[in-house]
Every structure is written in structure tokens, then in C-alpha cells.
Amino acid sequence: MSGLPFRFFTVHVLRTARVGAGFVRVTFGGAELHGFVSGGRDQRFKLFLPHPGQDLPVMPDPSDPDWFTAWRALDPAVRGIMRTYTVRELRKAGQRSAELDVDFALHGDTVPASGWAQAARPGDRLVILGAVEEDNGGVDFRPPPGTDSVLITADATALPAVAGILAWLPADLPAKVWIEIPHADDRRELPSRADTVVTWLIGDGATPVLEAVRAAELPGSTPYAWIGGESAVVKALRRHLVSERGIDRRAITFTGYWKRGSSEDDLIAEVTD
Template sequence: MTTTAAPLTIPFRFFDVHVVRTRRLGPSMVRVTFGGPDLGELTAGGRDQRFKLFLPQPHQDAPVLKDRGEGWYTTWRTQDPAERAVMRSYTVRAHRADPAELDVDFALHGAGPAATDTGGPAARWAARAEPGDRVTVLAPVAADNGGVDFRPPPGTDWILITGDETALPAVAGILEWLPPGTRAKVWIEVPHADDRQELPTLADADITWIVREEVPGDHRQPLLDAVRAAELPEGAPYAWIAGEAGTVKALRRHLVREREFERRAVKFTGYWRRGASEEDLIAELTAGTAPSDED
């Protein structure tokens, strides 16, 4: 999940946590459950609640954060990149108070136990995570916080949701949160058929899975193609689209220009960008050179 601009520390706080257990959800996803003495104080807002995850460098047994106050981000930027904690943004998949645990689902991007595997630092860490491994999170302590983006306005008649495997945890959280009977059209793109998951919801949700390994080679943007071909409900929509930045931008353009969605009714987030590492994205953000998502 792409690292974004630093959140305010309040209503967030730092928690030192450790791996309790891991569970493979499919070929491309692993769930890591974290525990910690203070996790009972974490208060997530549900839906697509994001938080900051700090991982140790490969030669460290715990992440190095020299400042945990309001100036943490400035201090983090000035630290030696080879020593400072690896920072990423992830979604709270589930949080329990008794016992105090936090579930986080990681898209593996091909990462596995071998040192030569693909995937970024977070995917490689998650693929090899073991009970007792230590990390730090900057997570909310108030349900109403800026880390929740899914906010349909009053008067919304139905919901449109799209995402790839990186957005699947957020999609699952949104579907769990939707009130009973909410009309929703959902498209989720995953690499393999076994990456499909049960997605509990009380909403009236029409969920379409798009499996990349089953898509003909001439469909380079299967998610966009599926939405373009769909018959959509009448009424005022609210769209939440996330995943690879290029696909997200194309979907937003289609909804606004061709489907005539109101711009403010489309929430869009690029979790990653094809051809760019997360370190590239961090460098762009800190330098102020990240490409605009606006048309």
C-alpha cells in the first residue's frame, strides 16, 4: 500500500507491537495478527481505516524511530535511510479488544521465504514474519479520524467500489461496515482464482471477481473494461476506487466524463504505481514532485 503524506499524530499514537500469528489467505495474501500491551487503546473507524506501519531494516530486530512526538515525520526523513524504520501505509483489517489484537492483510506481490524473492520490503517482511517479530504502528485512538476515506454523503442512493488485491482489505472493511440493504456494485481484481475471499456484508452487494490469470491477453485493464461494460443503477452514486494508480485514474476519468458522476462523489486512491517502487513514491512525495491525479 503506497505511503502517503504523514498523518497528524493526534488522534493517532505509536504502539509497539509483535507478531502473534500469521495465516495465508491465498496465493497472494497473508494475514499477520499483531498483539501488544496497549493495543486495547486503539480505536479504529472501520471501513478503509489506514495507519502507518514501521518495520525494521533486515539487519535490525526492531524498527528505529528517534522521535515519537509531533515532529516524528521530519525526524524520520532526516535519518539515514539504511537505518531508519521502513514506513508503509496499511489498512486495519480487524481490531479486537479482548485479547487486544490487530489483523493486517498484506499483498505479497510474489514475495516468499527465499531471500531472492520479488516484492517490496513490506511484502518480503510479511512473507517471512514469525511470532515475536517486532514492529511499530502509528494508529488511531479516536474513531473519527483522518485515516478513513470512505465517507458517502447524505443522499447517496448506491455505492460503486473497485479495487485490486492491494485494496482488498479496505474493500472487505467497507462491505462489513455498509448498513443493511445498501445497494453496492463491487469489482475486485486479483491475480489468482484462489485469492478470492468470503466478504461478509449486510449490504445488497453485487460482487464481481476479476482473475488476472484468466483474462485474455488483449484486456490490459480488465477492471476498467468490466466497469465500462456494466449497467449501473439509477440514482445518486458514491464511488470508492483504489489500487494501481494508473487504473484508478482511468476509472475516475470514465466515471466523471462518461458516466457523469459528480467529481466530489468519487473518492480515488492510488495504493501503488506500476513501474515505481514505494521508495520512489516516498521520494516524490517528500520532494513535492508526485504526479497529480487530477485530469
């Protein structure tokens, strides 16, 4: 994969910590990790988990530029379990040391990534596919020139991305944020230089966040909206902002982090079959 803006990295667990009622933060390290680069904001990457009994996920040739086709050709019962995650924080020291924090939303032991994170111990290994250039396609939060305010909605799965976005925003930019979480204990400090108003909604469905945004007075005349969470909720919010608020659809970034009733494996199959 030489010359491409991303590559595979083998990493291992350094430590874990519970972050609120519904998250585990896993900190990764490894000699290769220093080459990993984050563009900040909602920087995403692919994470490959081993199956039970495997020390390391089974992966295609890392030099293959068509890695996805090669990965798909492997036996699903053996190949690395692929999931998409957000960089919570990347820290580098000197020329060889790096640490990567990833927040895993917990959905029970039967969900592969959630179960893996809850059982993770120092030394456990996995593989990530990440950027090697700061300006890369894994960053979606890109306000157009002239943006004078920001609107953000998210559920718990998108909370790490929201934290990265707010930390990146410039000083004094007005930002209204709605975050729906299942547990009040998942509220956390979200430092930002921007002029942020964060509303936490305790629930698990479309109604709270839709009603909150519909009732809100939005700042600025040229807003940029970022919407992340369950696919149907994301689409409903986008329709509201475009059809009822008159926001330019080109000034809205929307990402379905998950789809009710479907796993990420199901969504991959929908796209590729």
C-alpha cells in the first residue's frame, strides 16, 4: 500500500478504563503506531478484531492496494472482524512513542467489538487501518467557507467524534450541540474554544433529539450541520434541516454510525453484494 494515504498498523493494548456507564476507553501502543496520523475532528479508521482463540486477526496482504476485496475473499469465520471507530486522542512523544485512545460504546458481550473491549487486557493485539497523512478521507467534518455557526447532533456511538470536533473548533464560533445518551452517567466534559451550548438528552430513540432540534433557535445565518448516529434518525434530522429549516444540503454532513436491527457486517454485505 506504499504511496497511499493509509496503511495497516499492528497495535497492542496498553491499558483500559471505564468512561461513564456505557463506554470503555482502550489505549493502544506499538512500534508501528508512530506512523499513524490523525486529522482531528471526527477522524475515523478501520479496526480489525481477532476471533476467539486467535492471537491476532487474520488479514490480507498489507501491501495489496485492493485490500478490501482480498479481505472479503477470506472466510468470514476466520478473517479479522472489521469495525469503524473514531480517534478519541492520538499522542506522540519523540520519534518512536505513540498512544491511541479509542472509546468503545458498550452493547453487551454478544456484540464483537463491545465484548472485546470489555475483556481487553494489556498486551492484547489487533490491527488498524489508518491514515498516514493529516488531510485524509477519514475526516468528514469540513465546514465550508463562510460558516458562521455549527449545529451538531449525535447519539452515544458518535460521542467520541463530537468530542474531537468540539476540541478542534476555533474560538468564539457559536455551536449548538444535542447528544442523546442512554445513561446520565455518560455525560462528560467536552472542552472547546468555541462558544458551545451542549444539551444532553437521556433516552434511546428518534423523538428526543428530533423534538429538541425542531424547537431550537439556531444561531447565525450560514450554519453548518454535522449529524451522526442511528441511520433513520440521521435521515429524519437531515430532512428537517433541509426541508423545514432551509439549510443548504451541501452544508450538512450526515453519517449513519449504525442501523437499528443491522450489524456492521450486514451493512458491509448490503454495499458489496
